[in-house]
Amino acid sequence: xxLLRHAGLLDTDSDSGVSEVPVPADDTPEVLNKALSxxxxxxxxxxxxxxxxxxxxxxxxxxxxLGPMVLMMIVLCVQIKCFHEIITIGYSVYHSYHLPWFRxxxxxxxxxxxxxxxxxxxxxxxxxxxxREEPLRILSKYHRFISFALYLTGFCMFVLSxxxxxxxxxxxxxxxxHVTLLIVVTQSHLIIHNLFxxxxxxxxxxxxxxCNDIMAYMFGFFFGRTPLIKLSPKKTWEGFIGGLFATxxxxxxxxxxxxGYRFFVCPVEFNNDSNxxxxxxxxxxxxxxxxxxxxxxxxxxxxxxxxxxxxxxxxSIALSAFASIMGPFGGFFASGFKRAxxxxxxxxxxxxxxxxxxxxxxxxxxxxxxxxxxASFIRGPNPSKVIQQLLALRPDQQLHIFNSLKAHxxxxxxxxxxxEAA
Amino acid sequence: MNPxxxxxxxxxxxxxxxxxxxxxxxxxxxxxxxxxxGEMEGDSKADTPxxxxxxxxxxxxLNKALExxxxxxxxxxxxxxxxLTMxxxxxxxxxLGPIMLILVVMGVQIKCFHEIITIGYRVYHSYDLPWFRxxxxxxxxxxxxxxxxxxxxxxxxxxxxREEPLQFLVRYHRFISFALYLAGFCMFVLSxxxxxxxxxxxxxxxxHVTLLIVVTQSHLVIQNLFxxxxxxxxxxxxxxCNDIMAYLFGFFFGRTPLIKLSPKKTWEGFIGGFFATxxxxxFFAYLxxQYQYFVCPVEYNSETNRFAVECEPSNLxxxxxxxxxxxxxxxxxxxxxxxxxxxxxSIALSTFASLIGPFGGFFASGFKRAxxxxxxxxxxxxxxxxxxxxxxxxxxxxxxxxxxTSFIRGPNPSKVLQQLLVxxxxxxxxxxxxxRNHLREKGMLPPAVEEAQ
Numbered sequence: 001x002x003l004l005r006h007a008g009l010l011d012t013d014s015d016s017g018v019s020e021v022p023v024p025a026d027d028t029p030e031v032l033n034k035a036l037s038x039x040x041x042x043x044x045x046x047x048x049x050x051x052x053x054x055x056x057x058x059x060x061x062x063x064x065x066l067g068p069m070v071l072m073m074i075v076l077c078v079q080i081k082c083f084h085e086i087i088t089i090g091y092s093v094y095h096s097y098h099l100p101w102f103r104x105x106x107x108x109x110x111x112x113x114x115x116x117x118x119x120x121x122x123x124x125x126x127x128x129x130x131x132r133e134e135p136l137r138i139l140s141k142y143h144r145f146i147s148f149a150l151y152l153t154g155f156c157m158f159v160l161s162x163x164x165x166x167x168x169x170x171x172x173x174x175x176x177x178h179v180t181l182l183i184v185v186t187q188s189h190l191i192i193h194n195l196f197x198x199x200x201x202x203x204x205x206x207x208x209x210x211c212n213d214i215m216a217y218m219f220g221f222f223f224g225r226t227p228l229i230k231l232s233p234k235k236t237w238e239g240f241i242g243g244l245f246a247t248x249x250x251x252x253x254x255x256x257x258x259x260g261y262r263f264f265v266c267p268v269e270f271n272n273d274s275n276x277x278x279x280x281x282x283x284x285x286x287x288x289x290x291x292x293x294x295x296x297x298x299x300x301x302x303x304x305x306x307x308x309x310x311x312x313x314x315x316s317i318a319l320s321a322f323a324s325i326m327g328p329f330g331g332f333f334a335s336g337f338k339r340a341x342x343x344x345x346x347x348x349x350x351x352x353x354x355x356x357x358x359x360x361x362x363x364x365x366x367x368x369x370x371x372x373x374x375a376s377f378i379r380g381p382n383p384s385k386v387i388q389q390l391l392a393l394r395p396d397q398q399l400h401i402f403n404s405l406k407a408h409x410x411x412x413x414x415x416x417x418x419x420e421a422a
Numbered sequence: 423m424n425p426x427x428x429x430x431x432x433x434x435x436x437x438x439x440x441x442x443x444x445x446x447x448x449x450x451x452x453x454x455x456x457x458x459x460g461e462m463e464g465d466s467k468a469d470t471p472x473x474x475x476x477x478x479x480x481x482x483x484l485n486k487a488l489e490x491x492x493x494x495x496x497x498x499x500x501x502x503x504x505x506l507t508m509x510x511x512x513x514x515x516x517x518l519g520p521i522m523l524i525l526v527v528m529g530v531q532i533k534c535f536h537e538i539i540t541i542g543y544r545v546y547h548s549y550d551l552p553w554f555r556x557x558x559x560x561x562x563x564x565x566x567x568x569x570x571x572x573x574x575x576x577x578x579x580x581x582x583x584r585e586e587p588l589q590f591l592v593r594y595h596r597f598i599s600f601a602l603y604l605a606g607f608c609m610f611v612l613s614x615x616x617x618x619x620x621x622x623x624x625x626x627x628x629x630h631v632t633l634l635i636v637v638t639q640s641h642l643v644i645q646n647l648f649x650x651x652x653x654x655x656x657x658x659x660x661x662x663c664n665d666i667m668a669y670l671f672g673f674f675f676g677r678t679p680l681i682k683l684s685p686k687k688t689w690e691g692f693i694g695g696f697f698a699t700x701x702x703x704x705f706f707a708y709l710x711x712q713y714q715y716f717v718c719p720v721e722y723n724s725e726t727n728r729f730a731v732e733c734e735p736s737n738l739x740x741x742x743x744x745x746x747x748x749x750x751x752x753x754x755x756x757x758x759x760x761x762x763x764x765x766x767x768s769i770a771l772s773t774f775a776s777l778i779g780p781f782g783g784f785f786a787s788g789f790k791r792a793x794x795x796x797x798x799x800x801x802x803x804x805x806x807x808x809x810x811x812x813x814x815x816x817x818x819x820x821x822x823x824x825x826x827t828s829f830i831r832g833p834n835p836s837k838v839l840q841q842l843l844v845x846x847x848x849x850x851x852x853x854x855x856x857x858r859n860h861l862r863e864k865g866m867l868p869p870a871v872e873e874a875q
Contacts, residue, residue, distance in 0.1 A: 145828040148820065152778060155817075159784045162683055167792035178634065179627045231614055326604065332611045340619035365607075368600065376597040386845065387853055389838045391860065399866050401839050402857050409854060414847055 056359070057210075064203060068268045068277045071202065072192055076114075079188035082360065083110055083180060085347045090176040093341050094169050101161040102170070106177045108154050113181050116147035117189040123388075125196060126270050187364060190371040197374055199279070200264040204255055204316060205370045208323040209362050211250045216243030216328075231332050231339070244324040251320035252313050259287045259310040286312045286378070315378070322369050327362040334361035508811070509662075516655060520720045520729045523654065524644055528566075531640035534812065535562055535632055537799040542628040545793055546621050553613040554622070558629045560606050565633050568599035569641040575840075577648060578722050639816060642823040649826055651731070652716040656707060656768060657822045660775040661814050663702045668695030668780075683784050683791075696776035703772035704765055711739045711762040738764045738830070767830070774821050779814045786813035 063070050087106050123140040139146065162170055195202040220239025228235040258264045266281035291306045299305055338344070390398060409415045515522050539558050575592045591598065614622055646653040672691025680687040710716050718733040743758045751757060790796065842850060861867040 142828050144824050148824045152817065155785075156778070156781050159683070159781050159788065160681075162784075162788045164682070167788055171789060171792045175627055175631045178631055182630065182634070229612075230616070231611070326608070329608050329611050332614075333607075336611065336614045336619055337623060340623045365604065372596050372600045376594050386838060386841050387856060389841075390853070390857060393838065395861075395864060395866050398857065398861060401842070402854075402861060402867075404839055405842060405850065405854050405857070408843060409847075409850060412847065414851055415854075 060206075064199065068195060068199065068279070071195060071199070075188050075191050075195075078360070079184055080110070082184045086180045086184070087177065089341060089343060089346065090173060094172055099163070099166060099170065099173070101157070102173050105154060105158055105161070106173070108157075109151070109177055109181060110185065112147065112150045112154060113185050115150065116143075117185065119143045119147065121189070121192060121196075183364065187367045191367045194367065194370050194374065196268045197378075198265055198267050200255070200258050200312070201370060201374065203264065204251065204258065205319055205323065205366050206363065207254055208247055208251050208316075208320045209327050209366050212243050212247040212320075212324045212327055213362060215246035215250070216240060219243055219246070229332060232335050235328070240324075240328065244321070247320045247324045248317055251316040255313045255316040256310065259312050286310070286315070315373075318373065319370065323362075323366055326365055326369070330364040331362045333364070512658075516651065520647065520651065520731070523647055523651070527640050527643050527647075530812070531636055532562070534636045538632045538636065539629065541793060541795060541798065542625060546624055551615070551618060551622065551625070553609070554625050557606060557610055557613070558625070560609075561603070561629055561633060562637070564599065564602045564606060565637050567602065568595075569637065571595045571599065573641070573644060573648075635816065639819045643819045646819065646822050646826065648720045649831065650717050650719050652710055652764070653822060653826065655716065656703065656710065657771055657775065657818050658815065659706060660699055660703050660768075660772045661779055661818055664695050664699040664772075664776050664779060665814060667698040667702070668692060671695055671698070681784060684787050687780070692776075692780070696773070699772045699776045700769055703768040707765045707768035708762060711764050738762070738767070767825075770825065771822065775818055778817060778821070782816040783814045785816070
């Protein structure tokens with residue numbers, strides 16, 4: 001029974017007015033059921049989970065192989081499924097099935113927010129493509145205004161749809177929808193941003209979180225003794241710390257392996273001529289081997305004075321530390337949420353594992369962290385976005401900036417002090 | 423329950439059913455801005471009790487001065503005096519300048535946040551979760567830090583470059599804000615108590631939605647302010663004017679109800695208010711566009727270390743000639759008319775305020791009905807809480823901000839320069855060349871041979 005998550009540990013809540021959410025029926029595929037019909041139910045469950053885990057990991061590798069376009073599609077689908085799962089829970093909790101407008105409005109808001117975010121991304125990264133096509137250019141110029149107008153329409157429809165006896169329900173669902181959008185859609189948008197920076201910034205964080213999940217479980221299984229937090233009684237301190245060290249080691253090794261391939265390391269660019277995504281570039285300093293002097297302690301142990309590392313591996317230590325220390329808080333948040341609303345799993349999409357959200361609960365904060373990390377420590381602003389802003393300024397402002405830039409470059413010695421040829 | 427007159431807990435407020443005489447209609451509006459009702463509708467969730475109303479807090483001096491009058495007129499006078507006081511206060515802080523305005527906006531934001539959170543506490547009886555008050559205020563501080571840090575970094579670029587600790591804070595601003603937020607998130611998870619999970623999640627969501635509504639709006643108000651005080655004054659005045667005009671038109675001509683949510687609103691009031699507001703804003707914009715004090719972007723002068731509002735007014739605030747369409751020409755017998763371009767924009771602003779602004783008011787009415795509260799709070803005697811006064815302004819600030827970024831100004835030059843200086847040298851060089859070619863094309867730079875440094 002240790003293999004079953006959230007095994008029957010639901011606490012009563014002071015707010016007993018809301019009844020339990022009905023558990024969805026078991027939907028293990030028939031083929032698996034037949035193949036495993038011989039085993040007892042405990043081992044059957046273990047096998048189902050194991051097989052599905054392997055299936056998900058293989059699927060992950062396949063879509064990485066298929067390239068950036070497919071990855072973006074998958075992220076979009078996962079986002080839509082997560083949104084659907086959480087909204088369905090809201091409906092079950094509040095018995096809001098008989099408010100038909102609300103389904104429409106929730107999906108409409110999802111569309112609006114996605115339109116806003118993806119429009120900003122398209123404008124930033126596909127600047128030249130957008131400038132060529134006339135309708136796209138107008139859409140991108142007035143993008144914020146159009147998005148705001150679309151959102152306002154949804155807001156007005158919500159106000160007009162308020163029904164006399166259901167005000168509170170409707171406001172609850174409105175709040176629920178907005179918080180879900182805040183959590184799910186912004187995270188997925190940040191994942192896509194990370195992806196554009198280079199697929200390695202997408203693969204390594206997700207792999208670190210998955211590894212931490214598995215390692216923390218293994219360490220807890222073999223050595224677990226001291227409980228970690230009352231919220232999830234199955235988690236132990238031994239699992240937590242063992243998982244931390246194992247994930248850091250895994251992160252270092254994985255980044256070493258990946259940093260050698262341009263496919264992972266290069267920013268995803270849109271090639272205007274071939275109209276497709278390319279990942280071809282000269283790898284930045286982050287992905288070129290450099291010598292690091294070892295501290296004397298390690299020198300005496302290993303007998304080397306320097307070690308060759310990719311700078312990215314140093315960064316991966318930060319990423320895996322975050323995944324191991326903060327990632328679990330995302331998991332505790334989801335556990336608390338499930339206890340609060342008395343549900344076992346978010347949904348029953350993946351047999352043996354629960355819904356998509358159950359798999360992604362530790363990833364919540366990771367995507368935001370990676371994005372903030374990249375923006376703060378790795379890259380500066382996007383050059384094409386800066387050019388775009390420059391060309392939108394007034395001529396006198398452009399001249400002023402031109403002179404400041406010229407002075408700056410001359411100081412740095414990048415421009416000869418005197419005139420250069422035209 | 424007496425169907426004719428019901429004295430509620432809140433001092434001398436009156437609820438009167440509609441269909442009575444002139445005076446009672448008048449007074450019922452005064453008692454209940456735009457939303458008179460005989461009773462509160464029932465709700466399907468009967469388990470959540472009524473929010474206990476707060477006590478009357480009319481200042482003693484007003485009470486004494488008006489104790490001779492009957493309670494109906496007393497209420498009317500209180501509302502009138504407070505309205506005048508608020509309008510005078512508005513003018514006073516405009517006179518005192520941008521810094522004062524920013525501080526007042528911050529103060530209003532904190533008070534609105536406090537009001538909404540207090541309602542949440544009452545609805546969910548969350549008084550016995552002491553961590554939650556701390557966490558709500560902590561999240562408010564985090565989000566404010568994030569937004570104001572971004573604003574300071576954008577607008578006070580020169581000041582920031584001078585001071586070393588500020589430079590560090592600005593460079594890693596997003597990371598620091600995120601770390602602060604995460605600390606709050608972890609504290610929330612650690613504070614989950616066995617029997618109160620659901621309450622705590624509700625309050626968490628309530629806090630976040632409130633932050634989303636209140637803090638982002640106030641931040642956008644400040645950004646509008648930096649664009650020029652006129653972008654702050656005109657929208658707010660338009661919304662206030664629309665409120666008053668819609669009421670007056672509804673009072674004198676009102677017949678057809680507008681929406682079930684607010685039975686006091688009428689179509690006549692809505693349409694009359696719309697036209698009156700457009701006309702008002704047209705003239706008001708004309709009046710204000712003449713003064714540099716209102717029209718110039720607020721700049722921070724590095725030398726004197728103060729805010730300065732002095733500049734050469736942009737095209738928007740210089741009188742231009744517009745040819746009238748033929749129809750109007752025959753009517754008015756003038757060929758052209760001298761207008762500020764800003765007056766055309768003010769028509770767009772007032773149209774929005776009249777047509778969409780009321781939806782913000784309906785939203786707030788629905789919210790109050792849903793949670794069975796009469797007012798957000800009792801801060802302003804006769805009017806309710808701060809949120810009651812600002813409910814129609816919700817969407818206006820966002821609209822003005824989006825309008826400015828889409829139609830008026832481009833990006834902020836100092837921000838673009840700041841971004842440029844952070845790029846890699848070869849990227850800077852390539853941008854430099856692109857910019858130089860662009861300027862040469864436009865004739866701003868002499869072609870071929872460069873001028874000497």
